Each structure stands twice: as C-alpha cells, then as structure tokens.
Amino acid sequence: MKAKILKLIVTVGLFAVLIFWVFNSIEKEFVDAGKKRIIEISNLISSSIPKANIKNWLQDMNAKYPDVQVVYIKGLEEYGETPEYFYQSAESADLFLKLKTMDFFDYGIESTVYEEAYFHESILKIKDNQYFVTFVPVLEPEYGMVTGSLVLLHNASGILKTIRIIWGFALLLIGVVFIVSFITSFTRDPTLGFTILIVFIIVGTFIAYPLYEAFKLTIFQNGEFSLDVWKKVLTTKNYSLALWGSIKLGMFTATTSTLIGFLFAFSLTRMKLKGKKFFATMATMPVISPPFSLTLSIILLFGNNGLITRKLLGLTSFDIYGLDGLVIVQTMGMFPIAFLVLSGVLEAIDSTLEEASMNMQANRWKVFTTVTLPLSFPGIASSWLLVFSNSMADFANPLILSGKYKVLSVEAYLEVTGMHRLQNGAALSILLLIPTLVAFLIQRYWVNRKTYITVTGKPSARIVEIASKPVKIFLITMMGVISAFLIGLYSTIVAGCFVK
Known part of the structure; x- marks a missing residue:
C-alpha cells in the first residue's frame, strides 16, 4: 500500500510539474502579447494628439x-x-x-x-x-x-481574468491526472489503467487542448471577454448558408454511402458468389487513395471540358460543380467506411436465425426485414454517423468541387488564410462540431431504445442465402456498375499522367 501511495505521489508530482511548466509558458506568452498590445496602443494614442x-x-x-x-x-x-x-x-x-x-x-x-x-x-x-x-x-x-x-x-482586469482561466484549466488537468493515477494505482489491472492514462494524455494534448485554445480565441479579444465573434458568426447569412450546406451534404453523403456500403457488405457476407475478393478490393480501395484523387477524375470526365460531357456527349451546359458532384465524390470515397463497419456486423449475425425463420415459413423478404435488418441496425446507425462526421470535416473535395455551393470547412479555411480573421475561422471550426454531436446523441438514443442481442453462441460459418435469384442478380449488377465506375475514375488518373 505504501508503494502504491508513493507511486501515486510521484506520478501526480511529475505531471503537475509538466503542467505547471506548460501553462506557465502559455501565461508568459499571453502576458507578453498583452504588453505588446498595450505599448502599441500607447504609441497610437501618443501619435494622434x-x-x-x-x-x-x-x-x-x-x-x-x-x-x-x-x-x-x-x-x-x-x-x-x-x-x-x-x-x-x-x-x-x-x-x-x-x-x-x-x-x-x-x-x-x-x-x-x-x-x-x-x-x-x-x-x-x-x-x-x-x-x-x-x-x-x-x-x-x-x-x-x-x-x-x-x-x-x-x-x-481582462488579462488577469484570462490568466485565472488558464490556471484554472491547469488545476483541472492536475485533478484529472490525480484521479486517473489513483485508479491506475489502486486497480487490479494496471495495464488497463496506464492505457487509459496514455489515451487521456493523447486526447487532452491533441484534441481537448486545441479545442480549448480555439474556443478561447473566439471569446477573448485583446485580453477581454467578448461574444462579438459568436454574434457575428451566428447572425451572418453567409455562415448560416455554409452550415446548412455542410449538414445537407453530410446527410446526403451519409445516406448514399451507407446504402452502398450495406449493399456490398450484405452481398459479400450473406450470399454465395464468385469474385468476392475483387468486390472486397473495390469496396476498400478508396480508403487508401488520396482524398482529392476521385475529385480530379470527376472533373476530367464530367467537368466543363470533360472527356465524357464535352468530348463524347457534346454537352456544354452540364455542371458537375456543386452539391451533386460533391455527393458523388464523397459517396465513392466514403462508402468503404460503411462497408467495413457493416461487414463486421453482418458477419456476427448467426445465420441459423435466418434459417430458423425460413423453416417457420417466413418468406425471404420477411426474414430480411424481421431478422437481418433489425440485428444490423446498430451497425447501420454507426456507419451513417461515421460517414456523416467525415463528410462534415471533409475539406479537400469541397475546396475543389464545391463551386458556388458553400460548406463550413472551406469557409473556415478562407476566413483564416484569405481574410486573416483567425477568430472567425476558429468559431466556424467549433460550429462544425455541433451537427456531429447532435447526430451522435440521436444515434445513441435511437440505438439504446432497443437491445440487439443474439444468444445462440458462436455464429455459424454456414451461409444461409435469403436473397432470391433476381435480387442476387440485381445486387451483383449494382456492385459491378459501382466497381466499373471506380475503375474508370482510377484509370482516368493513370491515363492523365501520360496524356499532355
């Protein structure tokens, strides 16, 4: 017990010293910036007499x-x-x-x-x-x-108030370190405790602290508390349009990506077919490719001077830029996220449940809607949420393909780099979190309303096909069309490297 107490004291002491050093540096930089600003104001006033x-x-x-x-x-x-x-x-x-x-x-x-x-x-x-x-x-x-x-x-008073907030946050961090160290020292599984501590440090350093700095940037101006930035962001029509544009794009992309991901996952896990490796490769290839590569391919094929739209079809008024083009590109790039999640969920469903339903004279559609789909619903909701979050945070694709369509990620970038309004950019970045958090809470509430449990032991490796032959043909055809479309996009990138 004494050794554990000593370990707790040493751990908390070391982290306290580190936290003190970091926040002392932050305070010094903030005070120096405040003093510099005060001297600048003094010189401005003096020169204006x-x-x-x-x-x-x-x-x-x-x-x-x-x-x-x-x-x-x-x-x-x-x-x-x-x-x-x-x-x-x-x-x-x-x-x-x-x-x-x-x-x-x-x-x-x-x-x-x-x-x-x-x-x-x-x-x-x-x-x-x-x-x-x-x-x-x-x-x-x-x-x-x-x-x-x-x-x-x-x-x-403004500078002193900010300093108090800084040290309040430092004390909070020390308190959290103490709690985590206490749990680590006095639990039966110290490995788990250390893992939690490492995760906490990573999250605090690379997520919590940057968010805190960004939020602090939006509520302090010249060392004084102010909500003017938020008033401007929440009342400016351009920002509201960008927020709604991001939400609409995220909803469309999440829905179409989840549908395609479920199509691939269901076909590859619940059906017997040839070419599973090929389709699985096509369903995961966009994950490992650069995020804007598909966007460049779409522009080369369907842009104003695209190979298909202008050269082959002779279209002059077709416009790929905007919401439609973004949904297509993001869907092709993000449906693998839904596929990977849903594949694991569908593989975990015991096929004997579907077989038992069919033995009880349930038709294939009834088995799918009452057994397979309800058991896979948590995975569907999680997939939708993951794709929605990725779509909201996507920057490369909207920057190239959005055209006149406004999204919040690009607006935040332009505020920082183009307008040099760092506070507005920080506020818009934080605003991006709100729709994702709301979607997460809705997803948790919806999924937790029901319990999704199977008590049949280890899932059976035997596949019980619940898709009829026409449905099977339709699903394989859809996978083939999507795979061919992806191959065309990637081929365009390769061909573009050799065409002048």
Whole structure:
C-alpha cells in the first residue's frame, strides 16, 4: 500500500510539474502579447494628439479606448516650462494624483524627456481596479522634439481574468491526472489503467487542448471577454448558408454511402458468389487513395471540358460543380467506411436465425426485414454517423468541387488564410462540431431504445442465402456498375499522367 501511495505521489508530482511548466509558458506568452498590445496602443494614442481641441481629442480616445485612462502633460518641467495637465475624466485625474505619489513616477516622466517609452512591469491596484501604467513621450511631428508626456493607465482586469482561466484549466488537468493515477494505482489491472492514462494524455494534448485554445480565441479579444465573434458568426447569412450546406451534404453523403456500403457488405457476407475478393478490393480501395484523387477524375470526365460531357456527349451546359458532384465524390470515397463497419456486423449475425425463420415459413423478404435488418441496425446507425462526421470535416473535395455551393470547412479555411480573421475561422471550426454531436446523441438514443442481442453462441460459418435469384442478380449488377465506375475514375488518373 505504501508503494502504491508513493507511486501515486510521484506520478501526480511529475505531471503537475509538466503542467505547471506548460501553462506557465502559455501565461508568459499571453502576458507578453498583452504588453505588446498595450505599448502599441500607447504609441497610437501618443501619435494622434492634435495641437488644438485637446478636450475633444480626449473624448474621442475615451470612446475608442474605453479601458484606457489618459492624462496628457503638455510642456516639460525639466525644460523650465510650466506643465499643463489635461485629464480624460474626473476618474483619470484622481488616478493621476495617486500615481504621482509612487516611486516610479519620476522615472517614467524622465524617460519621456529622453524620448523613451516606459512600461511599468508591476500591476497597480488603485481602489477596486488594477492597471498597467505606461509613460510615452509626445513628439512634435515636424522636428521630432519632445513637447510633453502621456500617462496611460490600462485596465488589466481582462488579462488577469484570462490568466485565472488558464490556471484554472491547469488545476483541472492536475485533478484529472490525480484521479486517473489513483485508479491506475489502486486497480487490479494496471495495464488497463496506464492505457487509459496514455489515451487521456493523447486526447487532452491533441484534441481537448486545441479545442480549448480555439474556443478561447473566439471569446477573448485583446485580453477581454467578448461574444462579438459568436454574434457575428451566428447572425451572418453567409455562415448560416455554409452550415446548412455542410449538414445537407453530410446527410446526403451519409445516406448514399451507407446504402452502398450495406449493399456490398450484405452481398459479400450473406450470399454465395464468385469474385468476392475483387468486390472486397473495390469496396476498400478508396480508403487508401488520396482524398482529392476521385475529385480530379470527376472533373476530367464530367467537368466543363470533360472527356465524357464535352468530348463524347457534346454537352456544354452540364455542371458537375456543386452539391451533386460533391455527393458523388464523397459517396465513392466514403462508402468503404460503411462497408467495413457493416461487414463486421453482418458477419456476427448467426445465420441459423435466418434459417430458423425460413423453416417457420417466413418468406425471404420477411426474414430480411424481421431478422437481418433489425440485428444490423446498430451497425447501420454507426456507419451513417461515421460517414456523416467525415463528410462534415471533409475539406479537400469541397475546396475543389464545391463551386458556388458553400460548406463550413472551406469557409473556415478562407476566413483564416484569405481574410486573416483567425477568430472567425476558429468559431466556424467549433460550429462544425455541433451537427456531429447532435447526430451522435440521436444515434445513441435511437440505438439504446432497443437491445440487439443474439444468444445462440458462436455464429455459424454456414451461409444461409435469403436473397432470391433476381435480387442476387440485381445486387451483383449494382456492385459491378459501382466497381466499373471506380475503375474508370482510377484509370482516368493513370491515363492523365501520360496524356499532355
């Protein structure tokens, strides 16, 4: 027991040190960025001082920078001049009087005389507020001579609130590490515990933390809490159209991919036919190919100057770009996901159940709808959800083939790289999670309403065919058509490498 307690203390201690180091680095970077921003604002305010109408200028600064208290000292006492003081408000005058009693005040004013800006590193607590203080020289624009000093008090509450959130998250991580380590140390299967710990670290590092950073980026602006980004994202029509476009594309793709995947899986696991290896290969080939290779093939064959549409059929108004083309490409590229899931589910169904149903005079359709399909429904729902998630997250295909059709993944990319609006891009990326989470919850609720269990022991390896001969011919024909279409797409890629 003592060894386990020591192990727990060492493990939690090491992770606590690591977490402290990481979050201390994050805090330092955030504070440095905040200080840099404060200095930039101070220089901007200093460079905007007019020769006249100082009071109007102070009112403008109050509207533009509401979290900055401005005091303008016109004239330098060191040069024998009589300083004239301009206060933004009664509050700034009161703050300035308290500031003059502090030991660094004279040094700050002296720095401005020598044309140097001074940033006081410590946060000052005056009354109920906390401030960063900067002293900035005011230069005459024509000759660059110092004509006065600018004292600025920047409200530090936003930065401090963010720092508290950062360390709150660090404490949460340490608590989670303690819980996981405790379970690991005091359970009978330490291997399972360590596996859980490793998975937790991977998920936290590569999923949870990036999501946290992305979400934090959307709710903090210039170190202060703000929901302006979300207001803009949720009220802009262009983003709403892109969200609905992604959902619609995901639903169509998930439905068609699941149908084709079930067709292949059912045919290869519940029927006796020749060429199983060939069809299984065709059903898994898109998984190992680049995601945009099928898109290029579709454009070469059915684009505005496509081999089939323009050269063979002479069509000039056919447009493959948009929702229809995306559904075709994504279906061909993602139905293997449904096939792989459904193959395992259908193989696990004991064929003796179907045989027993047929012995009880049930026709083939009745056996399929009352035995095979209900038992495979959890796999169908899981397949649909997996394809839907992949379609929502797909970027390469919509980027090339979407045309005027808008999807959220491309919009998020354009916001970051084209518009340089990182906060909007982060918000759109997080918005992509919501439809997938909703679909997941619906799928879990729907599947868990019923229990899907067979109690016949090990599934029988013997296949009981429930498909009639016409249905079998139809299924084989459909697999052949889809396989031929895939072969045509991949052949186009190969041929395109040798045609100039």
